[in-house]
Structures are given as structure tokens and as C-alpha cells.
Amino acid sequence: MIRVLVVEDSATMRHLLRESLAADPELQVVGEALDGAQAVEMVGRLRPDVVTMDMMLPTMSGLAATEHIMAEFPTPILVVSSADRQELFTTYNALAAGAVDVLEKPRGDASDAGWGRRLCACVRMVSRIRVITHPRARLAGRNNRAEAPPPPPPPPSGAPLSAVVVGASTGGPGALTELLRSLPPTFRTPVLIAQHIAASEPFAVAFSDWLGGQTGRAVSYAVDGTPLHALAGRIVLAPPDRHLLVRDGTVRLSNAPPRHSCRPSVDVLFESVAADCGPAAAGCLLTGMGRDGADGLLRMRARGAVTFAQDETSCVVYGMPREAALLGAAVHIMPPARIAARLAELTAAAGVRR
Incomplete structure (x- = not known):
């Protein structure tokens, strides 16, 4: 079984996520978090195989929760987000912080057909990825870049790069x-x-x-x-x-x-x-x-x-x-x-x- 933690503050969306994941016998929802702080606590306690993460959350945002999780309990994270422009940029920040993939939330139109199957497929794919403590998410001094070792000297000849x-x-x-x-x-x-x-x-x-x-x-x-x-x-x-x-x-x-x-x-x-x-x-x-x-x-x-x-x-x-x-x-x-x-x-x- 692939153990999934659902992080979503909307009761309607949580219900859809829960029902969609329950349709796949390989997936098990082991917890539901309503905000980012609760998500971080539950990841540490439950150690799920995958987290589905909303971005716009109360108390602690989905981006901040992603950074904390990847710094403290590295876990594959699937961002489930809307296509609102502000949320799009936050979603890419989460991907840069170590989240693995993104799935757009249902739009309420014909494109929603098969959304539940796409969700389950994404969760299964994400669960196979071995994640690391992400460099950007190392919270202690994360704004301080380590000095890169000097590169080897260039070759003595070669064409200019086009x-x-x-x-x-x-x-x-x-x-x-x-x-x-x-x-x-x-x-x-x-x-x-x-x-x-x-x-x-x-x-x-x-x-x-x-x-x-x-x-x-x-x-x-x-x-x-x-x-x-x-x-x-x-x-x-x-x-x-x-x-x-x-x-x-x-x-x-x-x-x-x-x-x-x-x-x-x-x-x-x-x-x-x-x-x-x-x-x-x-x-x-x-x-x-x-x-x-x-x-x-x-x-x-x-x-x-x-x-x-x-x-x-x-x-x-x-x-x-x-x-x-x-x-x-x-x-x-x-x-x-x-x-x-x-x-x-x-x-x-x-x-x-x-």
C-alpha cells in the first residue's frame, strides 16, 4: 500500500481527494491536514509515502510546509493546485523547494473527466521517487550559499560557444x-x-x-x-x-x-x-x-x-x-x-x- 497524507483546507476538495484515492486499491489515505503547520506535524508522526499539498493554506502556507517537510522529513510531495496566477508562482517555488510534481485542481468543466484517475497515477509515480533533503529547504541559513569549489581550468583550445x-x-x-x-x-x-x-x-x-x-x-x-x-x-x-x-x-x-x-x-x-x-x-x-x-x-x-x-x-x-x-x-x-x-x-x- 502507498500511504498518502492529504493536505487541503477546503472540505469539498478534501472529500474529492479522499474519494478519488480510495478508488485505487494500492493507495491508502492515512491522514488529512487542514493547514501547513498540521501537515508538517503529521508528516513527522505518520511518515506517509506521499503528500498531496495545497498551496493556499491558513497558519502556514503550502510553500512553507513544503520547505519544512523537505528539510526535516524528506517525503515525495505532489502539489495539487489551481491555475490562479499567484498560486502558479507559489507552485513553482514549491517545486524549486523540493516538491516533485504538480496536478491542477479540477476546473469544473469537461476537462475534469478522468481527474481522479490522473490523481492516482500521479501519486503512484511520485511514490517511486527517492527524495533528498533539498538544498533550498535546509532551513538553518538557507539564504547563505556555499562557495562552489573552483572549476577545473579550461582546455587550451576550442571554439567559442554559440x-x-x-x-x-x-x-x-x-x-x-x-x-x-x-x-x-x-x-x-x-x-x-x-x-x-x-x-x-x-x-x-x-x-x-x-x-x-x-x-x-x-x-x-x-x-x-x-x-x-x-x-x-x-x-x-x-x-x-x-x-x-x-x-x-x-x-x-x-x-x-x-x-x-x-x-x-x-x-x-x-x-x-x-x-x-x-x-x-x-x-x-x-x-x-x-x-x-x-x-x-x-x-x-x-x-x-x-x-x-x-x-x-x-x-x-x-x-x-x-x-x-x-x-x-x-x-x-x-x-x-x-x-x-x-x-x-x-x-x-x-x-x-x-
């Missing part, structure tokens, strides 16, 4: 925030990102605004036909349910079938950049479940690109980076802040050589 490409899935919002915050303000190489977002479109669309606010950088969704050189200094995301790729120095979007059940697919992005940019690119594969991106990162390395995979200790889910490491696709395996420092060294070295 693109940095990044792939991420579960745990990606936090890892991307750490990587992008750690890049120097002078970093001008375009950064193209394929982030798996399984939530509904309102959640996915808000991601660019949230990431821009978290990192202080210009973040936008890709526009088909944009020349790569026109994106200097920008962070570009694959739009919801579209593949992002580079062809003839131009950003392209595609509705081609999913790869590894994913659209956008990290492999599609990485393989296109391997073919188009060769050694003038860097690829970074961050936390996530599955193997999307591992083959593409190997293709990039074979074409002379610098390749990175996130290390196991800093990953929420050590799936995609692990597959890349097993293939020998990653030249460097390190946490996101170290990856950023290495990228800065590479671009600085290239600038000196030009």
Missing part, C-alpha cells in the same frame, strides 16, 4: 534556477532549455515568467525562425507540447511525435545542436526521471561539444543524468552551480583566444 542547451525533468525548476543564477551577468551565449512540464498549459505558460523572476534574466518561449545569434544573453524555453531544435543556425519548433513519451524532448534538442553547432556548443543534462537526453548528450560529445550531467547528490531524481553517465556521454559530472562556473570559464577562455 549555444548552451539544457535538458531537465522532475526537479528541473530548482536545478535550472541554481544554474542560471550562478552564471555571471556578462554571460551572453544563448541558453536553450527543454524542460518536461506534465502539468496543464496554464502552469507551463507561467514557467517562463517565474524562471525570469527567480534568476533576473531575460526568459521567454522560443519563436520559430529566430536566428540563434539574435538570442545573445537570453534564456529560451521549449514551448508547451512543442519540440525545440536548431537547424541552419535558426531556432525551429516542431510538432513531430514525442520521444520517450516527451514533447518537448531533450534528445531532439541535443541531437539537432550536435549536428548544427558541433564543438561550438555545450550540453547540460539535469535532474529527471527516465533517459531522455542521454543519447543526445552522447551525440553532442561525439561531435566535440562540452557535455555536463548533474551529479547524484544534488539531483531530485537521478535518472536522466545517470543514464548519460552510464553511456559516457558526460565529460563533467557536477552540481548546477559548478556547471555554471565551468560554462563561464569556457566562454571567458574563448573570448581571450579570439
Whole structure:
């Protein structure tokens, strides 16, 4: 049995969650919390396998409860949230603090059909994830960043980077925030990102605004036909349910079938950049479940690109980076802040050589 703690202040929503979860014989509701403080206490006492977490709670918010839980009793958390804009941003903050996934609350329209089955499927998926004490959620001095060890010296030769490409899935919002915050303000190489977002479109669309606010950088969704050189200094995301790729120095979007059940697919992005940019690119594969991106990162390395995979200790889910490491696709395996420092060294070295 998968033991679930439901955290929700609305009696109506609690009833729906309870009834939906009861329909699955593998799931058992072991408690219901009406506010964040009660949620933290019950997680410590009941030690559930999964927590479903509302964001807008009395006494202690869902975000604060998530931070406390991930600092004190690391537990897979599924955020069950509405698509209200304020709540969307709080939801992404919770994902950055260690929550694993998000499911939109019922809208009260035809899209609600099968919502209970989707909830049960999400809970089962989340229960399989081995979570860690999340770095952002270490409450003692959590605003003090540890000094990253100095990166290794750059190679003596190499082409200037025309693109940095990044792939991420579960745990990606936090890892991307750490990587992008750690890049120097002078970093001008375009950064193209394929982030798996399984939530509904309102959640996915808000991601660019949230990431821009978290990192202080210009973040936008890709526009088909944009020349790569026109994106200097920008962070570009694959739009919801579209593949992002580079062809003839131009950003392209595609509705081609999913790869590894994913659209956008990290492999599609990485393989296109391997073919188009060769050694003038860097690829970074961050936390996530599955193997999307591992083959593409190997293709990039074979074409002379610098390749990175996130290390196991800093990953929420050590799936995609692990597959890349097993293939020998990653030249460097390190946490996101170290990856950023290495990228800065590479671009600085290239600038000196030009």
C-alpha cells in the first residue's frame, strides 16, 4: 500500500481527494491536514509515502510546509493546485523547494473527466521517487550559499560557444534556477532549455515568467525562425507540447511525435545542436526521471561539444543524468552551480583566444 497524507483546507476538495484515492486499491489515505503547520506535524508522526499539498493554506502556507517537510522529513510531495496566477508562482517555488510534481485542481468543466484517475497515477509515480533533503529547504541559513569549489581550468583550445542547451525533468525548476543564477551577468551565449512540464498549459505558460523572476534574466518561449545569434544573453524555453531544435543556425519548433513519451524532448534538442553547432556548443543534462537526453548528450560529445550531467547528490531524481553517465556521454559530472562556473570559464577562455 502507498500511504498518502492529504493536505487541503477546503472540505469539498478534501472529500474529492479522499474519494478519488480510495478508488485505487494500492493507495491508502492515512491522514488529512487542514493547514501547513498540521501537515508538517503529521508528516513527522505518520511518515506517509506521499503528500498531496495545497498551496493556499491558513497558519502556514503550502510553500512553507513544503520547505519544512523537505528539510526535516524528506517525503515525495505532489502539489495539487489551481491555475490562479499567484498560486502558479507559489507552485513553482514549491517545486524549486523540493516538491516533485504538480496536478491542477479540477476546473469544473469537461476537462475534469478522468481527474481522479490522473490523481492516482500521479501519486503512484511520485511514490517511486527517492527524495533528498533539498538544498533550498535546509532551513538553518538557507539564504547563505556555499562557495562552489573552483572549476577545473579550461582546455587550451576550442571554439567559442554559440549555444548552451539544457535538458531537465522532475526537479528541473530548482536545478535550472541554481544554474542560471550562478552564471555571471556578462554571460551572453544563448541558453536553450527543454524542460518536461506534465502539468496543464496554464502552469507551463507561467514557467517562463517565474524562471525570469527567480534568476533576473531575460526568459521567454522560443519563436520559430529566430536566428540563434539574435538570442545573445537570453534564456529560451521549449514551448508547451512543442519540440525545440536548431537547424541552419535558426531556432525551429516542431510538432513531430514525442520521444520517450516527451514533447518537448531533450534528445531532439541535443541531437539537432550536435549536428548544427558541433564543438561550438555545450550540453547540460539535469535532474529527471527516465533517459531522455542521454543519447543526445552522447551525440553532442561525439561531435566535440562540452557535455555536463548533474551529479547524484544534488539531483531530485537521478535518472536522466545517470543514464548519460552510464553511456559516457558526460565529460563533467557536477552540481548546477559548478556547471555554471565551468560554462563561464569556457566562454571567458574563448573570448581571450579570439
